[in-house]
Amino acid sequence: MAMARECQYSAQLIEDFLALARDNTNNDLETCGVIGAFLRGGTFYVTTLIIPKQESTSSSCQALNEEDIFAILSEQSLFPLGWIHTHPSQSCFMSSVDLHTQYSYQIMVPEAVAIVMAPTDKSRGYGIFRLTDPGGMDILKECQEKEFHSHREPAGGRPLYEHCSHVFVNPNLILEIFDLR
DSSP: OOOOOOEEEETHHHHHHHHHHHHHHHTTOOOEEEEEEEEETTEEEEEEEEEOOEEEOSSOEEEOOHHHHHHHHHHTTOEEEEEEEEOTTSOSOOOHHHHHHHHHHHHHOTTOEEEEEOTTOSSOSEEEEEEOTTTHHHHHHHOOOOSSOOOOOOGGGOOSEEEOSSEEEETTOOOEEEEOO
């Protein structure tokens, strides 16, 4: 596996996203968003948060009108560097549905990340994850199941996903938000 390019995100991202998700979180509904980044000098800089129209339950969130997301990314010349979503009443982890969503982002951009916000998880309020490669990417490529289900473990004892070691906060980045709801 090639070393992932470094990714930096605005210090505002976590706080601003939680504020935008607060009403849904208080009603035990997930909220999701897409993060856009530009690439300069071998580093991705996350400067854009897009909150699409969405349908939510306490354990899922589905973006609607995805063409609106990609129109903004295209207009701003940004890469879809991943996504962010809440687990309003669950712990900080990647569900099987989350793993499939992450797979679709990592196929487009290998450095893509999934940021899981778990405001009620007192041990870890958020995590930044990616599928292991090899390992998780291979398992998800083969999986045809939908909804919530279990996945086999990758060979060699590797996990399906891991905490990102290539992602850092940059307090100098300005965050632009597009709330399409």
